[in-house]
Amino acid sequence: MLEDCNNLTDSELVDKVLRNREYFRCIVERYDNKLLRYILRITSVNKEDAEDILQDIFISAYKNLNNFNKDLKFSSWIYRIAHNRVISVWRKAKRTPVLFKNNDSLEIFNNIISKDDIFLDLIKKDLEREVGGILNKLKKEYAEVLILKFLEDKSYAEISDILKKPMGTIATLINRAKKQFKEMIVRQK
Amino acid sequence: MTNNLADKITEKIKKENIQPKPKWVFLLKDYVIWGVFTLNIFLGGLFFAVTLLVINNTDWDIYKYLDGSLWRYFISVLPYFRLSALLLFLFLAFYNYRHTPRGYRYKNRKIIIMSVIISGMIGLTLFLFGAGYKIEQLFFTGVPFYKSLEQHRQEMWYRPEAGLLSGEVVEIISSEKIKIKDYKNKFWLIDVSETSWRGPVRHPQVSKQLKIIGQKVSPKEFKAKEIRPWFGGRHNRAHRK
Numbered sequence: 511m512l513e514d515c516n517n518l519t520d521s522e523l524v525d526k527v528l529r530n531r532e533y534f535r536c537i538v539e540r541y542d543n544k545l546l547r548y549i550l551r552i553t554s555v556n557k558e559d560a561e562d563i564l565q566d567i568f569i570s571a572y573k574n575l576n577n578f579n580k581d582l583k584f585s586s587w588i589y590r591i592a593h594n595r596v597i598s599v600w601r602k603a604k605r606t607p608v609l610f611k612n613n614d615s616l617e618i619f620n621n622i623i624s625k626d627d628i629f630l631d632l633i634k635k636d637l638e639r640e641v642g643g644i645l646n647k648l649k650k651e652y653a654e655v656l657i658l659k660f661l662e663d664k665s666y667a668e669i670s671d672i673l674k675k676p677m678g679t680i681a682t683l684i685n686r687a688k689k690q691f692k693e694m695i696v697r698q699k
Numbered sequence: 700m701t702n703n704l705a706d707k708i709t710e711k712i713k714k715e716n717i718q719p720k721p722k723w724v725f726l727l728k729d730y731v732i733w734g735v736f737t738l739n740i741f742l743g744g745l746f747f748a749v750t751l752l753v754i755n756n757t758d759w760d761i762y763k764y765l766d767g768s769l770w771r772y773f774i775s776v777l778p779y780f781r782l783s784a785l786l787l788f789l790f791l792a793f794y795n796y797r798h799t800p801r802g803y804r805y806k807n808r809k810i811i812i813m814s815v816i817i818s819g820m821i822g823l824t825l826f827l828f829g830a831g832y833k834i835e836q837l838f839f840t841g842v843p844f845y846k847s848l849e850q851h852r853q854e855m856w857y858r859p860e861a862g863l864l865s866g867e868v869v870e871i872i873s874s875e876k877i878k879i880k881d882y883k884n885k886f887w888l889i890d891v892s893e894t895s896w897r898g899p900v901r902h903p904q905v906s907k908q909l910k911i912i913g914q915k916v917s918p919k920e921f922k923a924k925e926i927r928p929w930f931g932g933r934h935n936r937a938h939r940k
Contacts, residue, residue, distance in 0.1 A: 528719065531712060538705040561704065568708050569717065576722040579800060674803035 515540070520584030524575060531572075538568055541585070544662075545592050551657050552596055563599060567592045586671035589662075593654075593672055644694040652687035659684055729800060736795035740817050743788035745834050746781050747822020752831035753778040756930055764861050764912070775855075780848055789814050832930070853882045859915040864889075865929060868907050877903045879911075887921050889913075894923040 515523060515536030523540075526533040545567060549560045571591050578587050648656070658664045658672060666684075670677045711717070762772035792814045796802045802810070825831055838845045856865035864887065866879035875892040889911060891903065900907060908929030913922045 532709065534712065535705045535709050538708050542704050565704065565708060565711070568704075569711065572708075572712060573717060573720055574725075575719040577720070577725040581801075670804065676804055676806045678806055 521580055524578055524584065527572075527575060534568075534572055537571070537588075541588055542568075544585075545588070548589065548592060548657075548662060549596060551661060552593075552654065553599065555599070563595060567595050570595065582671050583668060586664075586668045589658075589664075589668075589672045590674065644691065647694060648687060648690060651683060652690060655680060655683045656687050656691070732795055732798050736792055736799065739788045739792035739795060740814060741821060743785055743792060743814070743818035744821025744825060746785040746788060747818050748825035748831035749835045749838070750778055750781045750785055751822060751826040752835055753781060755826075758910070758927065761855075761863065761912070764858070764863050765855070775851070778848075785818070789818060792818070835930075856910050857881060857883065859887075859921060862912055862914055862924075864911045864913070864915075864921050865909060866911075868903050868905050868909060871903050871905060879909065886919065888919055890916070890920070890922040891926065895925050896927075897925060898928040900926070900928045 513526075515533065518526065518536070520537075520540075523533060523536055527537065542564060546557075546560055546564050549555070549563050549567075550557070553560065553563075555563065567588070571588050574591070578584065646653075654673070655669060658669045659666075664672065666677050666680050669675075669680045673680070675683075757776050759769075759772075762769050765772060789811070793807070793810050796805075796810050796814065805813075822831075825834065853865065856863050858864075864879075864881065866881040866887065868877055869880050869886070870878040872878060872888075875890060877889050877891055879887050879889055881887060894911075894913070896902070900909070903909075910927045910929055911921065911923045912925040912927075914924070916922050
């Protein structure tokens, strides 16, 4: 009989799984929706394919559980596995993914542009249509950091751990991504 | 989806008897990366030491016996192979550090500066304790192509018409005359009566390699004004015999 997982931290859960694999179910249940949404955001695959990828991610996480370092947040560690898995899917497909869905575009846009921003007026009209197009034109690395920052709500330190890049580089990437995003809006207008 | 996926995954784990990889596999990988990083830093230090040795032993004043351009001389005497090896090992150290578990957290610039400082300190320590010369000699005997690196230097010091000669002492005829064999196996009679000695060698010794500045007197005779050891001199003060 499994103990209630809800009161356990991720780290405690990992220790439990290493003693009793049945507890891995709790990790899956805790992260499956988040990771599925993440996969759908950064790839152009359909839901069924995304679920297959998700299953691979969890199996990979289970196999590498002893490599989880408690200095990291477990969520950063499993997002890193997801990120790497998606990269290998891209490589196999040999095509650039369509990164954003329109509903995400609107959300990310609202997060990037502050309310007193001079661009606010520009975005009021036919926002969704234009923004979706612009986001898909962004460089892949810019799009990735924007997804993690503004959609997955990750901190700079977490993004650094997920993408395995220094925090300073992450900050630079986010700033450049925002700048490029705004420039594209202006150009489009 | 949650229960369905969790069921599928736990079922797959059981059915295929999937196990987490043992901890030692990951620890071993980390230790190997750290070990290779340390090795590269140390090898970088060795080449730092020999680079310092070569630069320290370069005769910066002989350009005037050549074509008179200090800049061209500087370009021609830089120890390119040792510098390339130093850069290679620093790059490998950087690459390995990047692949350590937390290596990604530091900027490239920081890792490179740190690697240069550590290798530089090792190299400087080895050089100051005289190990640079021993390492250079080890490379000479152990690395097949290493001797060919000396050819350029030998050619530079084989210009009797311009007043430069080098070779190995084969006979001490008197306190004023010695016989040397140059790198083309030609014998020369050297007049050392009015020469100044530089470096730790203060008198001729058989089988010592010497560099001589002076004047060609005849096709087989050379009058020395200054004699320096071929390599390894840690002091460069002139000393008149």
